[in-house]
Structure formats: C-alpha cells, structure tokens
Amino acid sequence: MARVLSGVQPSGDLHLGNYLGAFRNWVADQHEFDAFFCVVDLHALTLDYDPALLAQKTLETAESLLAVGLDPSVCTLFVQSHVPEHPRLTWLLECTATYGELRRMTQFKEKGGEQQETVRAGLLTYPVLMAADILLYVADRVPVGDDQRQHLELTRDVAARFNHRFGDTFVVPQAEVPKVAARVMDLQEPTRKMSKSVSSPLGTVLVLDPPEEIDRKVRKAVTDTETEVRYDPVHKPGVSNLLELLAASTGGDPAELASHYPNYGTLKADVAEALAELLRPARERLVELHAQRDYVESVLAEGAAKARAVAGPTLDRAMRAAGLHAPPGGFSA
Numbered sequence: 001m002a003r004v005l006s007g008v009q010p011s012g013d014l015h016l017g018n019y020l021g022a023f024r025n026w027v028a029d030q031h032e033f034d035a036f037f038c039v040v041d042l043h044a045l046t047l048d049y050d051p052a053l054l055a056q057k058t059l060e061t062a063e064s065l066l067a068v069g070l071d072p073s074v075c076t077l078f079v080q081s082h083v084p085e086h087p088r089l090t091w092l093l094e095c096t097a098t099y100g101e102l103r104r105m106t107q108f109k110e111k112g113g114e115q116q117e118t119v120r121a122g123l124l125t126y127p128v129l130m131a132a133d134i135l136l137y138v139a140d141r142v143p144v145g146d147d148q149r150q151h152l153e154l155t156r157d158v159a160a161r162f163n164h165r166f167g168d169t170f171v172v173p174q175a176e177v178p179k180v181a182a183r184v185m186d187l188q189e190p191t192r193k194m195s196k197s198v199s200s201p202l203g204t205v206l207v208l209d210p211p212e213e214i215d216r217k218v219r220k221a222v223t224d225t226e227t228e229v230r231y232d233p234v235h236k237p238g239v240s241n242l243l244e245l246l247a248a249s250t251g252g253d254p255a256e257l258a259s260h261y262p263n264y265g266t267l268k269a270d271v272a273e274a275l276a277e278l279l280r281p282a283r284e285r286l287v288e289l290h291a292q293r294d295y296v297e298s299v300l301a302e303g304a305a306k307a308r309a310v311a312g313p314t315l316d317r318a319m320r321a322a323g324l325h326a327p328p329g330g331f332s333a
C-alpha cells in the first residue's frame with residue numbers, strides 16, 4: 001500500500017488555508033493509504049516562539065487534527081520531537097543538500113526578511129528537516145498546500161542525489177496539491193497567503209471560529225473598487241480568493257460560480273455560510289475532545305511507537321549507506 005506523510009507546525013492557531021490546503025486531503029488519504037501525520041514541533045523553533053506555550057500548542061494542534069477528522073484507528077498521528085530519527089537523518093541530508101539551494105528557497109527569503117545575517121541557521125536548514133520527515137517514512141505521496149511545492153522539489157532532489165551517491169535508499173516522493181484553494185489568501189491582504197505565524201486577526205479564518213466570527217471576517221474581506229464579481233486572481237485577488245473558498249466548500253468551479261453573483265455582498269453572504277457549514281463538525285468535535293486529554297496523549301504515544309518502527313530501520317539503512325560504522329544492534333536500537 002502506498003504511503004502518505006504530511007505535517008503541520010504548532011506555530012499558531014490552525015486556519016482555513018491549513019484545512020483546505022492540507023487537512024482535508026489528509027482525512028481522505030487516511031482511508032486509502034498507509035498514512036502518517038505529524039505535529040512538526042521542531043520546525044516551530046525556527047522563528048521567535050514562546051517556550052512556555054510550545055508544549056501546550058503541540059497538544060492543541062494534535063487535538064485539532066483529531067477534530068478535523070484524523071482517525072487514529074486508520075492513520076498514525078505523532079509528534080516529530082518524539083521520534084529522534086528525524087534530527088538524526090537531517091544531518092545526513094544536510095551533508096547532501098547545498099547552501100546554494102537552501103538560500104534560494106522562497107520561504108527562507110520571506111520569513112528571514114531583511115535580516116539574513118541574524119536569522120537562525122535553523123530557518124535556512126528547515127527544508128532539510130522537512131525532507132527527513134518525509135524520507136524516513138519512505139513516503140510516496142505528500143499532501144500539502146501550494147506554498148510547500150518548492151520544499152517538496154528540494155526533498156525530491158536531495159533523495160535522488162543521496163540515492164545516486166550511496167545507492168537506492170529513499171523513495172522519491174510526489175507532492176499532492178489540491179486543485180482549488182491550494183493557496184488560500186489572507187482576507188485583509190489578498191496577495192499574501194493566510195499564515196499561522198503572521199498576525200492578521202481579521203484576515204485569518206480559524207478552523208475553530210464560530211459562525212458569527214466567520215461571517216464578520218468574510219464581510220470585512222478586502223475586495224477592490226469595482227463591483228463586478230469575476231474570477232481573475234491577478235487583477236482581482238480578493239474576489240477570486242472568495243470564489244475559490246466558495247468553490248472549495250461547495251464543489252463548484254470558481255469562474256463559473258462568479259456568474260451567479262450580481263455583487264460582492266451576495267457573494268460574501270454565501271461564502272460565510274458555506275465556510276461556517278464546512279468547519280462546523282470540527283468545532284463540535286473539539287468540544288468533546290477537550291474533555292479527553294488522556295486520550296489525546298495516548299494517541300500520540302501509540303503514534304510515536306508506530307512511527308519509530310518505520311523511521312528506525314530507514315535511518316539505519318541510510319547511515320550504513322553513507323558509510324558510517326554501525327554499533328552492535330544497528331543505528332536505531
């Protein structure tokens with residue numbers, strides 16, 4: 001059975017972009033593939049964060065993933081830092097990736113901003129840790145949003161280079177990006193993607209927002225000075241984003257849906273209603289899960305054990321392939 005792996009950082013509150021770009025596919029994939037999903041807490045150390053909150057956010061992120069529909073009886077859900085093979089494989093891959101290719105990553109340039117000298121080295125090497133996350137599980141498919149395409153290309157390059165140099169060790173994985181709403185834009189700044197790590201309270205629809213809140217945010221969404229509802233992401237990014245959200249929630253086509261709306265107000269009303277309906281089940285399930293902390297902890301403990309059972313042997317293969325001297329019992333003992 002083909003294997004799937006993907007992850008999410010506990011870097012803030014989960015939003016509609018995470019849901020449409022990633023989680024919705026994860027929920028579908030878990031029934032079709034051998035699926036592994038992780039809360040990638042080590043990635044959340046690459047930007048400023050509050051250590052007093054990280055552990056709690058990690059648990060809440062796992063809880064939210066269960067609320068959106070991940071089912072631990074059919075998939076494996078775990079926390080990245082609970083599986084020590086991730087940073088261990090990262091070193092081998094850092095010695096495979098090049099400084100030049102990491103420096104060119106769009107997300108490094110965006111998140112690093114102007115401060116390239118003082119930015120953490122981890123922000124530069126984060127895509128290699130992500131490559132390790134994927135390659136350890138010999139994953140065939142990686143369901144992600146459009147913003148992660150470039151990192152997936154890097155993962156493929158690094159895997160192929162390692163295989164070429166040291167012999168066939170890794171599967172070269174495919175990105176799986178949704179057809180609509182693969183890059184959900186911020187409602188207030190529709191030329192920038194919705195993000196956890198950027199503060200834009202009015203521009204970010206949270207997975208757990210109640211319907212009134214969704215309605216308020218959608219009604220205040222930035223559009224443009226025209227009045228015509230038309231799907232044109234280059235010239236009308238705000239309106240096109242709303243049309244994509246409607247299409248992703250109701251199953252239609254954004255350009256075709258545009259013709260049904262005489263003005264922005266009617267479009268916004270339908271978008272708000274569709275989103276509230278889309279996210280309602282997750283919000284309801286979260287209330288139940290909140291009362292079951294022990295259950296969430298036990299899911300993660302079991303998940304880490306299942307993850308290590310796959311990651312350990314891959315790490316061992318890779319370390320031996322790279323020519324390192326194995327200790328008795330192998331590298332993953």
Ligand code: ATP
Pocket residue numbers: 007008009010011012016017018019020021022143144145146147148181182183184185193194195196197198
């Ligand atoms: P951060 O700002 O901390 O990077 P993020 O919102 O980008 O947070 P991640 O944890 O980095 O979220 O990514 C989790 C998944 O959500 C990835 O598969 C990513 O491609 C997807 N994703 C993130 N933002 C969007 C978006 N705006 N539209 C569609 N998919 C998205």
Ligand code: MG
Pocket residue numbers: none
């Ligand atoms: Mg991100």
